[in-house]
Each structure stands twice: as C-alpha cells, then as structure tokens.
Amino acid sequence: MKTRTALLLAILLAPSMAPAAPQDPLAAKASSYGCFSCHGMVRKQVGPGFAQIAERYRKAPAPPEQLASKIRNGSVGTWGRVIMPRQRQVSEADAQALAVWVLSQPPPPP
Template structure:
C-alpha cells in the first residue's frame, strides 16, 4: 500500500512539473520571454517579482490577464508592455503560471 501511495505522489509531481513546463513553453511561444525572465529583470519585471507583488490580490489574475492582452505602462517603470496576440484562455493560463511562481 505504501508503494502505491508513493507512486501516486510521484505521478502527481510529474504531472505538475509538466504543467509548469507547458506554461513556460507557452510564454516562450508567445515571445513573452524576450522581455521577461522567471527570476531576474530584463526589459520587464521578473515573473517571480510579479507573483510576489500580487500574491494576496484576489483581483490580480483578471487584471493581469487583461494587461497581457492589451499591454500596459507605468506599474514597473516607463517602458511599455505592448499588447500581445493571445487568446483570453492563453492570457489566463500565462497569468496563472506566473502567479504560481515562488
């Protein structure tokens, strides 16, 4: 029984790791990684910094998904983020991934 439990935990870990990589792959496919990295500022803020800033903000997912689609300026400096060619679902998926980073 213990070995079944361990196998289930391992499978869950692999599935979760696959999801993180899938969302990182989406960020790369949509060219988000040309201006952002996971853990250090590039042109835009590091995704971990975004996650930390909005960790307790319940309205952040919707607000950030809208910014991913329409672009924005002024929150992280004067360099604007251009609008991105993503669907609503892709924007939500990207934001969920970003906010999950620690």
C-alpha cells in the first residue's frame, strides 16, 4: 500500500517538480546549449548564477564582448576554482546574444 501511495504521489507531483520551460527565446537558447546544467538564473549551482555574472560584468569596459569570449573560450579562476569549459559549439553570434541576455538579468536579491 505504501509503495502504491508513493508511486501515485510521484506521478502526480512530477510535473510540478520539473523545471519550468524557459519562455524567453534566449533563455531557451541557453537551455539548448546546456547552460542551465551549471548556472542558475540567480544563484550559484556549479558556476555562478546569471544574475551574479551580470552584476560583476555590468561595469566592465566591454561586458558583452568579455562574456561572449568567456562563453566560447572558457575561463579559469574568475569565480574561484570553478572552471568554465570552452563552448566551441556556441557560434560567435549566439555567444554575443547570450552575453547580452546574461547582462540583462536583474541583480540578485540581497
């Protein structure tokens, strides 16, 4: 009986526990490239959240170009010991669009 109840609960709750599908086309593009495997929208998962990245890079001299380069070429040491692997499958144009999208994220709540 307990097994049936647990199975029924899992079936009923599974759709509500799944991450929401991105509504924003650039969020969907980020999802298609697997960005959400390591990055959350606001807070750190494996790597920093997009809001955290935006907060750090907004004041950089050429933020979209810097971020697009980090997306395609990777980086080490920018966020501690976390390694951002190269993402060569991301085109230059997509890297630029994703960088602009990341920079558009609101700051994380305090």
